[in-house]
Amino acid sequence: MKISIFGLGYVGAVTAGCLAQQGHQVVGVDVSEQKVQTLNRGESPIIEPGLEELLKQARQRGLLRACTDAAEAVAVTDLSLVCVGTPLTVSGAIDLGFARQVSEQIAEALRGRPKSHALVFRSTMVPGSTRLLVEQLLADCVGAGRLEVFYYPEFLREGTAVEDFLNPALAVVGTCDGLRPAAEPMELFGAEAAVVNWSTAEMVKYACNAFHATKITFANEIGRLGKQLDIDSTAVMSLLCRDSKLNLSPHYLRPGNPFGGSCLPKDVRALNHFSRQQGVPLPLLENILTSNDQHLRSLLQRIERSGQREVVILGLSFKANTDDLRESAMVEVAQNLLGRGHRVRIYDPQLNLAKLVGSNKRMIDAKMPHLASLLHEDLALAIGKEGLLVAAQRCASVAELAKVVTPKHRILDVNGWPELRQLPAKYEGFCW
Numbered sequence: 472m473k474i475s476i477f478g479l480g481y482v483g484a485v486t487a488g489c490l491a492q493q494g495h496q497v498v499g500v501d502v503s504e505q506k507v508q509t510l511n512r513g514e515s516p517i518i519e520p521g522l523e524e525l526l527k528q529a530r531q532r533g534l535l536r537a538c539t540d541a542a543e544a545v546a547v548t549d550l551s552l553v554c555v556g557t558p559l560t561v562s563g564a565i566d567l568g569f570a571r572q573v574s575e576q577i578a579e580a581l582r583g584r585p586k587s588h589a590l591v592f593r594s595t596m597v598p599g600s601t602r603l604l605v606e607q608l609l610a611d612c613v614g615a616g617r618l619e620v621f622y623y624p625e626f627l628r629e630g631t632a633v634e635d636f637l638n639p640a641l642a643v644v645g646t647c648d649g650l651r652p653a654a655e656p657m658e659l660f661g662a663e664a665a666v667v668n669w670s671t672a673e674m675v676k677y678a679c680n681a682f683h684a685t686k687i688t689f690a691n692e693i694g695r696l697g698k699q700l701d702i703d704s705t706a707v708m709s710l711l712c713r714d715s716k717l718n719l720s721p722h723y724l725r726p727g728n729p730f731g732g733s734c735l736p737k738d739v740r741a742l743n744h745f746s747r748q749q750g751v752p753l754p755l756l757e758n759i760l761t762s763n764d765q766h767l768r769s770l771l772q773r774i775e776r777s778g779q780r781e782v783v784i785l786g787l788s789f790k791a792n793t794d795d796l797r798e799s800a801m802v803e804v805a806q807n808l809l810g811r812g813h814r815v816r817i818y819d820p821q822l823n824l825a826k827l828v829g830s831n832k833r834m835i836d837a838k839m840p841h842l843a844s845l846l847h848e849d850l851a852l853a854i855g856k857e858g859l860l861v862a863a864q865r866c867a868s869v870a871e872l873a874k875v876v877t878p879k880h881r882i883l884d885v886n887g888w889p890e891l892r893q894l895p896a897k898y899e900g901f902c903w
């Protein structure tokens with residue numbers, strides 16, 4: 472393919488070297504005359520293992536050149552990759568100025584030409600940015616069918632960038648409608664690349680970096696506390712990583728219910744108290760419960776905003792297949808809704824009030840002494856003829872629900888149960 476690359480910094484230079492190595496004809500563009508000259512000498516503008524060699528070979532094979540003229544680069548290529556910087560303003564907002572400049576230049580270069588072109592943004596941009604740039608600067612080219620726009624986040628890490636580019640940890644491509652593009656651009660993205668819409672792809676990049684930052688901070692907090700206690704936190708974290716069932720796995724990495732139960736809230740609270748006693752501030756861990764409370768409040772707001780006075784809770788315990796009600800978010804939801812005058816019905820076949828014992832029983836006696844009057848053993852009676860179904864657990868099958876749910880119901884899916892969309896009621900996901 473003939474490819475132009477806008478921005479010859481850490482991402483652009485690596486991309487140029489790797490694409491040329493794969494046999495593509497590459498034209499690099501940068502506003503910095505110095506970077507352009509460096510690349511044209513076959514040298515690397517940045518320190519990155521293996522890159523200088525790739526650029527030298529690319530120049531020798533006649534597959535790479537650089538210039539400062541955007542129009543010239545667009546004219547001789549079929550696809551442009553945008554790798555310009557997206558720095559932050561003083562307020563912390565992202566500055567799309569360089570991406571705007573390049574978009575304008577590409578639009579200008581394409582205007583009045585019959586040739587079709589693909590534009591691929593690789594710079595990290597907050598969700599909605601690609602759509603904004605297209606609507607504000609590229610709409611006429613897209614409308615005339617001369618330009619197809621993609622968002623293709625870059626996941627490389629400096630220091631191992633060449634290796635990461637050639638063997639990416641993840642490949643995601645965003646298209647306008649989330650549909651798979653034609654074969655040619657897919658060749659560049661890789662057949663394995665997941666195809667989503669622009670803003671989902673933009674969000675994936677931020678989710679990944681936020682996750683990496685969270686992992687590092689978590690390990691560092693465990694490390695700081697361990698050091699204070701003379702515990703080898705390297706051993707602790709190494710053992711934590713040994714569990715690939717619950718720890719290093721997709722488990723617990725799905726938006727849904729606030730967490731609850733007899734262990735997680737209690738143990739996080741105890742760890743927070745203990746670390747404060749030890750004089751070791753752990754801001755990430757100390758804010759976990761605040762975030763969980765916020766999640767619950769946001770669920771209550773969503774229920775309130777539905778305008779439904781009649782609410783049916785499917786699943787009261789803190790997770791499926793247990794009757795443990797301790798710190799269950801749905802107990803809080805039920806209590807709160809009752810306090811606001813909603814009519815609440817509850818269906819949870821795992822719950823047998825007569826069998827509740829110990830702290831579980833004490834908690835429910837204190838918080839919801841009237842639970843028995845809200846709990847229905849019969850699904851049809853619980854569901855009723857209308858109202859909002861708050862689906863917290865899969866405590867009935869979709870086939871059973873299909874017999875009783877009516878178009879007068881509305882569904883709020885709290886825990887990711889996409890099959891509920893098959894029911895005749897209007898469906899809404901809590902976090903999706």
Ligand SMILES: NC(=O)c1ccc[n+]([C@@H]2O[C@H](COP(=O)([O-])OP(=O)(O)OC[C@H]3O[C@@H](n4cnc5c(N)ncnc54)[C@H](O)[C@@H]3O)[C@@H](O)[C@H]2O)c1
Binds near residue numbers: 479480593595
């Ligand atoms: N550095 C990384 O490890 C990394 C990894 C993944 C994603 N990203 C993202 O990729 C983007 C680029 O990052 P970087 O580290 O390569 O930035 P960088 O600052 O090293 O390079 C950006 C380049 O863009 C050039 N530029 C600015 N305006 C231009 C214009 N109008 N036309 C042509 N060139 C122009 C600059 O001169 C500079 O050489 C950013 O959005 C960044 O967040 C970076």
